[in-house]
Amino acid sequence: MFIPAGFATVAPYLVVDGAAAYIDFLVAALDGVHVGSSIRPDGVVANGQVSFGGGEHAATIMVSEAQPGFPAGAAQIYLFVEDADAAMAKAVAHGATSIMEADDRPYGDRQGGIVDPWQTTWWISQRLTADAYSFE
Known part of the structure; x- marks a missing residue:
């Protein structure tokens, strides 16, 4: 089984309204590090990744813009x-x-x-x- 660096076997995936602004908040308020984002053709975040901590205990969460069928939760x-x-x-x-x-x-x-x-x-x-x- 392959798991990307910075991820654990379980990785939180947050679906929110305003994903780009949420990533900015995670970086500014909680010292997250924006690893990168995939942007949909309509300009919103399809999958953003923010890492917390460092070394062996680093953890990455994923963030996505809410859309029909995948509401914010x-x-x-x-x-x-x-x-x-x-x-x-x-x-x-x-x-x-x-x-x-x-x-x-x-x-x-x-x-x-x-x-x-x-x-x-x-x-x-x-x-x-x-x-x-x-x-x-």
Whole structure:
């Protein structure tokens, strides 16, 4: 099985209204890196790719413009960052709405939540320990 560099076995694919503007938001507000986009003949994004993180933990998501048969839909994404408070503040400064302030959680993350202007919920988490999650 071949999986492109920067992707995992499971890759989020977000369908939104205003895909080009959404990619700009992901880059500006959440420190994503725009890998590239395929543009349809009508000028809208057929498939855009935005990468987060780096090295062995890099993850790429795909973004596409909504169209008949493929409507925009809400999603929730868990995003690991170096500094949850700073990442939350930056996202809010770029138009996201805070839905849960960053706080230390019992499972070892400092986590907060935002909803971006396209209605995707981002759980912004700073892992505070190298321990694996415990499911006891």
